[in-house]
Amino acid sequence: MTARAAVVAGGGLAGIAAACDLADAGWSVTVLEKKKRLGGMVSSFADPAGGGEVDNGEHIAVEACTELLGLFGRLGCLGKLKRQPRLRLPFVGPDGRVAELTESAWSFLTFPFLSLGDRWRVARTLRRIGKMKDAEIGPLDNFTAADWLEDQGQTPAAIARFWDCFIAPALNEPAARGSAALAARVLRDAMGVGPEKSRFCLFRVPLGEVFADAAAAYIAARGGTVRALASVERVAAAGGRVEVRLSGGETLSAEACVLALPHDDLAAVFPESAPPLEFSPILNAHLWYDRPVTPLEVFAMVDSRIHWVFNRTAIAGLTGPGQQLSCSISAAQDWAHRPSEEIAAECDVELKRRFRGEARLVRFVVSREPRATFSARPGTAPMRPGPRTRHAGIVLAGAWTDTGYPATMEGAVRSGRAAARAVVGS
Numbered sequence: 001m002t003a004r005a006a007v008v009a010g011g012g013l014a015g016i017a018a019a020c021d022l023a024d025a026g027w028s029v030t031v032l033e034k035k036k037r038l039g040g041m042v043s044s045f046a047d048p049a050g051g052g053e054v055d056n057g058e059h060i061a062v063e064a065c066t067e068l069l070g071l072f073g074r075l076g077c078l079g080k081l082k083r084q085p086r087l088r089l090p091f092v093g094p095d096g097r098v099a100e101l102t103e104s105a106w107s108f109l110t111f112p113f114l115s116l117g118d119r120w121r122v123a124r125t126l127r128r129i130g131k132m133k134d135a136e137i138g139p140l141d142n143f144t145a146a147d148w149l150e151d152q153g154q155t156p157a158a159i160a161r162f163w164d165c166f167i168a169p170a171l172n173e174p175a176a177r178g179s180a181a182l183a184a185r186v187l188r189d190a191m192g193v194g195p196e197k198s199r200f201c202l203f204r205v206p207l208g209e210v211f212a213d214a215a216a217a218y219i220a221a222r223g224g225t226v227r228a229l230a231s232v233e234r235v236a237a238a239g240g241r242v243e244v245r246l247s248g249g250e251t252l253s254a255e256a257c258v259l260a261l262p263h264d265d266l267a268a269v270f271p272e273s274a275p276p277l278e279f280s281p282i283l284n285a286h287l288w289y290d291r292p293v294t295p296l297e298v299f300a301m302v303d304s305r306i307h308w309v310f311n312r313t314a315i316a317g318l319t320g321p322g323q324q325l326s327c328s329i330s331a332a333q334d335w336a337h338r339p340s341e342e343i344a345a346e347c348d349v350e351l352k353r354r355f356r357g358e359a360r361l362v363r364f365v366v367s368r369e370p371r372a373t374f375s376a377r378p379g380t381a382p383m384r385p386g387p388r389t390r391h392a393g394i395v396l397a398g399a400w401t402d403t404g405y406p407a408t409m410e411g412a413v414r415s416g417r418a419a420a421r422a423v424v425g426s
């Protein structure tokens with residue numbers, strides 16, 4: 001019997017997850033990706049001055065990302081992750097003081113960046129969040145995370161110095177602008193159910209080298225095809241099949257098509273399902289120093305617009321006289337139009353203020369992703385469709401679809417798997 005044919009448009013994590021599941025289910029899969037490599041937003045680019053690749057932006061997963069880690073396991077790329085054996089979250093204060101949150105309650109009881117009262121209130125609220133049911137979380141989409149946290153007795157200091165260290169990067173919107181439902185979902189699943197789930201998984205290698213080739217090989221080994229530099233122009237249902245027109249004029253016909261495109265690209269390809277979601281930018285300043293600034297591998301910056309700093313040298317297990325630190329700035333609307341020199345200088349000053357020493361900034365690269373994620377504001381839940389459209393053979397995937405999560409790698413994989421289930425069940 002000939003395998004049924006499915007086209008997957010878009011080779012980000014959502015498209016890859018859908019393609020792998022469909023290939024495993026015996027479908028003949030063709031992935032069409034408009035760029036030259038798979039990976040979508042999880043990507044890196046050539047850095048001629050350093051001779052390697054630089055990430056478009058630092059990515060973190062946590063052990064709670066079970067679908068993402070499951071996909072990496074199937075693709076054989078778990079070895080490219082550096083997984084914390086125990087939770088270690090260093091916070092660095094403006095005066096350089098370092099305090100680590102670990103799996104020991106003592107680390108929280110003595111956490112110096114919150115008042116005693118705030119520590120108690122944060123712990124109580126975290127416990128409550130861990131017990132929240134989906135039915136309680138859904139209606140919170142009408143509120144900002146800050147309003148909801150204030151209702152839980154959280155002070156502005158606790159929101160700024162604790163909650164926003166997690167909410168702003170996860171939602172790519174600060175608590176003051178982000179949806180309380182999306183914040184609650186992420187906090188419950190990543191922090192509210194035991195510290196093992198919160199352990200960080202960092203990428204040892206440039207993002208473009210993590211899973212793109214492994215995914216292409218996985219799909220090819222199951223009889224599928226991955227076509228890079230193949231841009232989908234239009235998709236339409238036609239007589240019980242789906243027609244997929246590429247920008248060169250070629251048309252493919254298949255039983256099913258998974259549209260795993262960013263929502264604005266979907267608007268051109270299949271307008272009837274495109275949501276009116278907005279984007280939120282992420283910006284990363286990659287700084288190279290002539291000598292080590294800090295032994296910390298990854299740390300949060302207290303009272304700073306730089307949310308997390310990644311010690312790429314340590315994470316990659318490199319040695320050498322110098323050190324590469326990458327500063328991640330989420331929800332970077334107010335930084336987007338600033339010149340790179342100014343951004344790098346501000347990051348350098350902030351780091352030097354905290355880690356006094358002789359290290360000299362040798363060079364920098366600022367990477368900007370203006371369309372990094374959809375803007376996870378209140379009221380977005382009804383705009384995010386599930387996988388099914390009104391045509392049985394055309395299904396949707398993408399971190400922006402109705403996953404219950406903000407735009408994350410885990411959400412993207414879940415959406416791709418849901419799309420594959422919708423195709424197989426159609």
Ligand SMILES: Cc1cc2nc3c(=O)[nH]c(=O)nc-3n(C[C@H](O)[C@H](O)[C@H](O)COP(=O)(O)OP(=O)(O)OC[C@H]3O[C@@H](n4cnc5c(N)ncnc54)[C@H](O)[C@@H]3O)c2cc1C
Pocket residue numbers: 009010011012013014015032033034035038039040041042056057058059060061230231232233260261262265269282283369371372373397398399400407408409410412
């Ligand atoms: C800088 C940055 C930092 C991030 N940090 C984190 C983090 O720490 N943790 C986390 O979990 N998430 C993070 N994210 C979010 C995460 O990367 C995304 O949510 C996820 O990768 C999106 O996957 P996707 O498959 O839904 O979409 P995408 O990755 O956008 O994939 C869509 C694909 O479709 C392709 N495409 C578009 N139009 C067409 C067309 N017409 N024809 C064919 N192909 C097309 C695109 O080229 C792309 O490859 C970050 C994102 C960025 C940008």
